[in-house]
Amino acid sequence: MANLAVETPLMKQYYKIKEKHPDAILLFRVGDFYETFEQDAVNTSKILGITLTKRANGSASYVALAGFPYHALDSYLPKLVRAGQRVAICEQLEDPSKTKTIVKRGVTELVTPGVTFSDSILKILRIIF
Secondary structure: OOOOOOOOHHHHHHHHHHHHOOOOEEEEEEOOEEEEEHHHHHHHHHHHOOOOEEEEOOOOOEEEEEEEEHHHHHHHHHHHHHOOOOEEEEEEOOOHHHOOOOOOEEEEEEEOOOOOOOHHHHHHHHHHO
16 A cells, blocks of 8 residues: 555545455445545556546645446446456445544445345346346
């Protein structure tokens, strides 16, 4: 993981969660989007054919970013899994309008090419495979 001199609170939270799932692409929910960062962003943009961009990470520092709207998860998740990727889905665990600090987030689903427990994800994968 990159050790950047200046990190925003959002990126500090991302890195803490990513440390627990280093071998998975972390789909990090930020508002209405799932965002990926650094090497995850590079891999995700190639697999999904989406734009690789960058996000300001504090004082003149940038980090690679690729993301998509949360409502497109059903189309993009199977493509990542078919490409052999483990995917950790990190959701916002509280309503952003009810907190004055950074929104709590946590991984709610870990999807691999061979294992998932979510009925909705199983339905998506059954349709695709």
